[in-house]
Amino acid sequence: MQAKMSRSGRLVSVQPTRGSGRFPIRALLGFAFLAPFAAIVPGNAASATALAGDWSGEGTVTDVQGPTEKVRCRVSYRQESAKVYGVEALCASTSKKMSQTGQLLEVRPGVYTGEFNLTQYDVTGRVRVVIDGDGETQTVTFTSSRGDGEFTLTRR
Known part of the structure; x- marks a missing residue:
């Protein structure tokens, strides 16, 4: 041959x-x-498919008109197509509870970007998720006109 x-x-x-x-x-x-x-x-x-599933963790949120607060979150990602994921998150600080939704696009392996919507506070913004090499930890950063924040989540 x-x-x-x-x-x-x-x-x-x-x-x-x-x-x-x-x-x-x-x-x-x-x-x-x-x-x-x-x-x-x-x-x-x-x-x-590393993103799909349930994650939880904590981080900080800085409001443009207020202090930085610690926040705990539970986040669920569901795969909607080959590179698109739906997001639902429940987060709480000492002063607020927040429910948000969004959608992410895989821009390269282990990196996702998209938008989130926090309807009860009329806030929308951009979010970026990066999964660490072990696939069990992720870093979430987000920004909006009302503030920004960063979380570290682990697979539940």
Whole structure:
């Protein structure tokens, strides 16, 4: 068998070779070249679903007209399509309880951006979620015209 590679590194044809029936070294080298790329694909596919599920944790929120407050949150993400996730969050500080919704888009493996809506306080803004390498911790940062904040969440 003989494998031919194009200039871009793609396998373009496979033809049987004549002779002893042994596997030619060129074909083996071609497979060795392609193997690292094949190993990358499952990792990316797995990260696409790493966000879905329930998370909880705490962080801080800074209101533009007030002090910084500690806030605890429970967040649920549900996968709506290959790269889009719906978000529902319940958060509480010593002075407020908040229920928010939103939608995130996976912009690269383990990184999601989108918008949130906090209807009871008429606040909308941008949110960014980054999942740490272990897949069990995430950092959430958000900003709006009324303030900003950051949370660290762990999988529940």
